[in-house]
Each structure stands twice: as C-alpha cells, then as structure tokens.
Amino acid sequence: MKPEAEKPTHAESRELYSVAQIQHVMRVEFGRAQRYRYPLVCAMVSIDTLGAVRDAHGYDAKEAVFHAVVKLLENATRGSDFIGRTADDRLLAVLPHTDGKGLRLMSERLLKEARALKLEGELRRTQVTLSIGAVSNEHEGLVYHDAMYSATENALSDAIAAGGGRLVEGRP
Numbered sequence: 678m679k680p681e682a683e684k685p686t687h688a689e690s691r692e693l694y695s696v697a698q699i700q701h702v703m704r705v706e707f708g709r710a711q712r713y714r715y716p717l718v719c720a721m722v723s724i725d726t727l728g729a730v731r732d733a734h735g736y737d738a739k740e741a742v743f744h745a746v747v748k749l750l751e752n753a754t755r756g757s758d759f760i761g762r763t764a765d766d767r768l769l770a771v772l773p774h775t776d777g778k779g780l781r782l783m784s785e786r787l788l789k790e791a792r793a794l795k796l797e798g799e800l801r802r803t804q805v806t807l808s809i810g811a812v813s814n815e816h817e818g819l820v821y822h823d824a825m826y827s828a829t830e831n832a833l834s835d836a837i838a839a840g841g842g843r844l845v846e847g848r849p
Contacts, residue, residue: 691751691756691760693747693760693761693762694759694760694761694762695761695762696761696762696763696764698761699759699760699761699762699763699769699771700761700769700826702759702761702771703719703759703769703771703822703825703826704822706759706771706773707814707821707822707825708822709773710773710814711814715773715774716774716775716776716777716779716813716814716815717771717772717773717774717775717813717814718770718771718772718775718776718777718779718780718811718812718813718814719769719770719771719772719811719812719825719826719829720769720770720772720780720783720784720809720810720811720829721763721767721768721769721770721809721810721811721829721830721832721833722746722750722767722768722769722770722787722807722808722809722833723765723766723767723768723807723808723809723833723836723837723841724742724743724746724766724791724805724806724807725805725806725807725808725837725841725842726742726803726804726805726806727739727742727743727766730742730800730803734799734800738799738800739766741796741800742796742800742803742805743766745794745796745805746768746791746794746805746807747760747768749787749790749791749794750768750770750787752790753783753786753787753790754770754772754783755772757773757774758770758771758772758773758775759771759772767833769829775813776813776815777813777815777846780811780813780844780846781844781846784809784811784844785844787807787809788806788807788809788842788843788844791805791806791807792804792805792806792842806841806842807841807842808833808836808837808841808842808843808845809833809836809843809844809845810829810830810831810832810833810834810835810836810844810845810847811829811832811844811845811846811847812825812828812829812832812846812847812848812849813846816848816849818848818849819849824849825849828847828848828849829847831847832845832846832847833845835847
C-alpha cells in the first residue's frame with residue numbers, strides 16, 4: 678500500500694494577485710459588502726526592513742524576506758481572503774466578512790510572527806518588522822472603494838511614520 682500524498686498546506690494553495698487583480702477584487706468585494714451589508718477590511722502591509730535588506734544583501738535576499746512575509750500573511754488569513762502585491766513591495770489584503778476585532782486579532786498574530794521570523798544565511802540577524810494600515814467598512818462615510826483604498830494607504834503611512842512595527846486603523 679502506497680503512503681498517502683501530503684495535502685498542500687493552506688499557504689501553498691494560495692495565489693498572490695497582481696496589482697491590477699487585487700484592485701479589481703477589492704472593487705468587487707467592496708460592492709458586495711455594500712450590497713449585502715457585511716463587514717470588509719482592507720489592510721496594506723509594508724516590510725519595514727526591506728530596503729535595508731536589499732541594500733545590504735541584494736535583490737535575492739529582499740525577495741526571500743518578502744516571500745517569507747507573504748507566507749506569514751497567507752497563514753494569518755483565511756482561504757476566502759485575497760492577497761496581492763502592490764507598488765513598492767507592499768501587500769494588500771482584502772478580508773471579506775472581517776470586522777475590526779478580526780482585523781486586530783489577525784494583525785497581532787502577523788506582527789508577532791514577523792518579529793519571530795527565523796531567516797537563513799546572512800539574513801539570520803535580520804529582525805523583520807511590519808507596518809500595517811487598515812480600514813474597515815464599518816465606518817460611516819465610506820461610500821466608494823477608492824476612498825477605502827486611499828484611507829488604507831494613509832493609515833499605512835501613519836504606521837510607518839510612527840516607527841513601524843504596528844497596526845494603524847484608519848478612517849475615511
């Protein structure tokens with residue numbers, strides 16, 4: 678009798694969407710959330726140390742750190758959530774049926790796991806920290822998906838300006 682083949686893990690079964698794809702998904706999910714009145718979170722993640730890694734160790738090292746963080750984000754989210762790469766090596770997560778409490782739980786886990794990330798080779802001493810900016814559709818005044826995206830970018834900028842390694846929840 679042959680041993681059963683290993684099933685792919687949650688992280689292996691996910692697809693990282695392109696900029697255009699994740700923005701399209703966000704538009705569609707925003708419309709659905711408005712129509713059916715369910716919570717939706719848009720979270721943008723930036724790796725605080727990514728530029729320093731690239732400068733010290735090169736492009737391949739930067740990509741290794743980036744993909745390690747992608748795996749952490751995939752493991753911190755559900756299979757029904759969407760993750761895409763945006764400009765400037767940021768990640769955008771669109772989280773349908775997620776409220777502010779769910780966002781905070783996911784973010785706490787992600788921030789903690791990033792700090793504990795063990796890298797190999799020359800990157801062993803690299804501490805990975807993340808900045809997360811997020812907006813929930815629970816706030817009044819959020820009528821358009823592009824307003825949600827802009828508010829998410831602003832929240833991320835606030836997280837980075839505050840020194841990184843944190844979640845900042847934005848408002849429209």
